Amino acid sequence: MLANVPSAIVIGVDGHPVTVEVHVGQGLPGLTIVGLPDASCREARDRVRAAVMASGVKWPNLKITVNLAPSSTRKTGSGLDLAIAVGVLVANEDLAAEAVAGIGFLGELGLDGSVRTVPGIVPLVDALACEHVVVPVAAAPDAALVEGPHVRPVATLREVIAAASGDEPWPDHDLPARAPRTQADLDLADVRGQAAIRTALEVAAAGAHHLLMVGPPGSGKTMLASRLPGILPGLDRTEAMEVSRIHSAAGISLSGDLIRRPPLRAPHHTATMVALVGGGTDAMRPGEVSLAHGGVLFLDELAEFSPTVLDALRQPLEEGVIRVSRARFSARLPARVILVAAMNPCPCGEAGRPGACRCPDGILARYRRRLSGPLLDRFDLRVDVMRPQVEALLGGEAGERSETVAERVARARLAAHARGVRANADLHGPTLDRWAPFDAEAHAHLTDCLRRGRLSARGLARVRRVSLTLADLAGHDGPLTKRFVSTALALRSDVVLGAGVAA
Amino acid sequence: MTLAEPSLAAVLIVLSELPGVGPATLLECRSHPDPAALLGRVVSGRAHREAILEPAVSAFTRRNKAAGRSADPSEVAAGWARLAIALDPAEELARHRADGRSVHVLGEPGYPERLTEDPVPPALVFSEGDLSVLAGPTVAIVGTRNATRAGRDLAASLGAGLGRVGISVVSGLALGIDGAAHQGLVDAELPASGGRPIGVIASGLDIAYPSRHQRLHRDVVRTGVLLSETPLGLRPTAWRFPARNRIIAGLADAVVVVESRATGGSILTAGEAVARNVPVLAVPGHPTAPASAGTNDLIADGAILARDIEDVLVAVGRGGALDVVGGPVGEGEGDGLRPPDGPDEAAVLAVLGVDALVLDEVLARAGLSLADGSLALAGLEAKGLLERRGAWFERTTREARPGRTTRRSGR
Ligand SMILES: [Zn+2]
DSSP states (O other): OEEEEEEEEEETTEEEEEEEEEEEESSSSEEEEESSBOHHHHTHHHHHHHHHHHTTOOOOOSEEEEEEESTTSOBOSSTTHHHHHHHHHHHTTSSOGGGGTTEEEOOEEOTTSBEEOOSOHHHHHHHOOOSEEEEEGGGHHHHTTSSSSEEEEESBHHHHHHHHTTSSOOOOOOOOOOOOOOOOOOOGGGOOSOHHHHHHHHHHHHHTOOEEEEOOTTSOHHHHHTTSGGGSOOOOHHHHHHHHHHHHHTTOOOTTOOOOSOOEEOOOTTOOHHHHHOBOSTTOBOOHHHHTTTSEEEESSGGGSOHHHHHHHHHHHHHSEEEEEOSSOEEEEEOOOEEEEEEOSSTTSSTTOTTTOOOOHHHHHHHHHHHTTTTGGGOSEEEEOOOOOHHHHHTSOOOOOHHHHHHHHHHHHHHHHHTTSSSGGGOOHHHHHHHOOBOHHHHHHHHHHHHTTSSOHHHHHHHHHHHHHHHHHTTOOSSBOHHHHHHHHHTBOOTTTOTTOOO | OOSSOOOHHHHHHHHHTSTTOOHHHHHHHHHSSOHHHHHHHHHTTOGGGSTTTHHHHHHHHHHHHHTTSOOOHHHHHHHHHHHHHHOOHHHHHHHHHSTTEEEEETTSTTSOHHHHTOSSOOSEEEEEEOGGGGGSOEEEEEOOSSOOHHHHHHHHHHHHHHHHTTOEEEEOOOTTHHHHHHHHHHHTOOOTTSOOEEEEOSSOTTOOSSGGGHHHHHHHHHHSEEEESSOTTOOOOTTHHHHHHHHHHHHOSOEEEOOOOTTOHHHHHHHHHHHTTOOEEEOOOOTTOGGGHHHHHHHHTTOEEOSSHHHHHHHTTOTTOOSOOSSOTTOOSSTTOOOOOHHHHHHHHHHOOSSOEEHHHHHHHHTOOHHHHHHHHHHHHHTTSEEEETTEEEEOOSOSSTTHHHHHTTO
16 A cells, blocks of 8 residues: 655755655565665654554554655755654554545654754745644644645644544644744943944844954954844844744754744854854754854854855855765755854954054964955945943033934845845845945045045955945935945954055 | 084074973073083983983973873973984074074174074074164064054154154064054164164064064065064074063163053063063053053053153153154144034044044943934044044044144144
8 A cells, every 4th residue: 555645855955845654564674765765764654653652553564665755855854753653554554544634744853752843944834835734732832824735733642543534523732822033132322422333233234244243252243243233223124934934944943933033143252163164964064153143143253163164155145055975965054144254353352553553473473364355355335343441431412322223224225226226235246336436535635545545446346336335324315425435444453464455 | 414523503593493492491592511412412312411401401391291292201302302313403504594584692702692692592583684773772662462553653753753762762663562563663764873773572583573564574684673682583482572672672772561460561661671681661651552551550650650652761871852853752642633524523533542442432432323323433434534444443643742742843
């Protein structure tokens, strides 16, 4: 007898439908799984057998063959357990094929017959084109986020058998309480003084420009970075679904609520390459960069990250996507982030201050070498963050509220949309030249900067983009003036490169 | 070793090339009745059994141990032996005399007169350039490597000003104050009657350290003289800098410390000067300025106040600035610079004193918005009135208090 049960696997951030075909027939008793299962998937054999027996059903003493179709894709993980168990029961005629027709099954089996959740419930359910989906109780709230299928939460295999054989109705479980996301976005009003970095954050949000903050320890770089998501536009339904799907694929529970605010991820500098960019196993779990998709990736102490890890960030930052390839398949992990990085200007903490920095030349040179070149070049904004002066902290007027800033940011994004891009950071080459002309005075000033070596040709494009975002924020129309250009230049210091090096 | 008895200079050069042999050890070797015999003991691997050399062997052994390398005196002595065998004294002497360089041994003709009476005179000095410069009046200008723009400007103007009255400038060719003082002097392009640069370096004469001063290194050789007690080819190890500082103090009629942190190397130079009865001058700074913490301490401890070149000239008995060559003493203030444009630029310039400020500090103190402040900074930078170094903005002052020098020097 043959049975077909729909299920799914997740690779990267996408679900892929898998049909579990089970044949029970004469031959040497045992269970064989074919169709490119990996080790964790092959272990299903023992889990399924124990779970079936624990559910009070006699295990067929026959030759059982499980084929996972399509056989071209590597099957990984334990999420097919439940589908395999159901397939065996149908093929052995313990359950009627009609009773489970049109139902997809997702979940791992415990040896005691319990049904456990697996990572990636959102993409998994999304991949199943079924009217009903049976999922573990814990995964039900997240599964319900996918529009379409009717979700049936189960706690044990026994419940599935009872319902499918008509002995009992499908169970009605109390679902885990939906914890609505009360992400209290931190307010920019708490940042007193520090006009330059406040503007830099606003510009980064409005133009999706990458931002490097340079300052000594204790200058509040983390506190500043954590306020960036609060001034970014919220995620629309499509973006929210995409971001939620990524988090689900990474095994993070969504508690039944879509992620509607731009995420902030702040991996530690000891994070491995896999933890950061993803991949690793055949499941190709998304890493921190993908988890920050649609939001902010904050790398504190940038100079402490391993050079290999930083190097691996360059391509994703450029293309907004990470491509991971294995022998048989490849995956695309979304990675469109605003990168905010922070670092000390020099090891002694005096920030290279003339007359105060105690760093020997050799140490400074080594410190700068670690970060030189291509990665630093990704930052449109490079701003110095010094310890706020006491008077600014105490007496200084509170900054503008995030809400007010966010309104300007949203307007600037609209201006970018009118140019056919998501944000100004996406403008390049001739398109950038077309949308961001300079007036005569600005042109003269930039020419002077280029001539004096204060600006490089590549830096010019970045200054141009930032100037355009500044103009958008100010509601300015027409050619960019010297006012915007000089502000953009001020927000692009040669902090790390030292004196006399073009920005 | 060659059969012919090597000269004292040749023996001392080989001994000075042994790792761990410093000025004190070399001076003792120089005083030994038979330095060649000492070298013979080194060659036979018994340096650690020689009373004069034993402390140097032990010290080097301890350094090795601290660095996690072999820590046995006999091994160090064996290493010395291998090195000494490989070095031919006559060839070493020839090598150090090639390419216009000279070798001077304490007590022999040609050795710098000023150093013979030194408490710890170098047993061996290598020179390149015109050694006769040492006979004239000299002032040392020293200070921190990481100097402020104002400090470097003052050092440069002092260097040039001293040169104009025929006083040569002794310095260490380090980044910051040292380099600025010599650069100022070189840039003044004085005739032969002017003061000249005297560079005392911690590396071998053939190594420009820091490499950024390669050109200045050449200019000092060309227009003045470069001195070192380090053999050719050796990079400066940490202990060589304080040793070098004592030579700077020993060669100067007065030492001027322009900027120094509380524990900077120039404070050590000032100490060496005090030990040699050489007057110490220090440029005062704001109490909160880290770059002036050391010089303010010196003044509190009795150093002479150096507000401008006049103070320095008075200290060396040349008050009144006679015999000015190549232009007046205080020349070069604010020349060719356009004035600030509009109230914003004036406000920014007003808050930029000697201390460097970062963008947010400039904005807060000048009371300007980011856009207005950026515009003003851009204008001032284009006019050359301010300079951006890393995150820091500095005013490009030529002199902290223009006017006084020119008035008194009787232009
Ligand atoms: Zn430092």
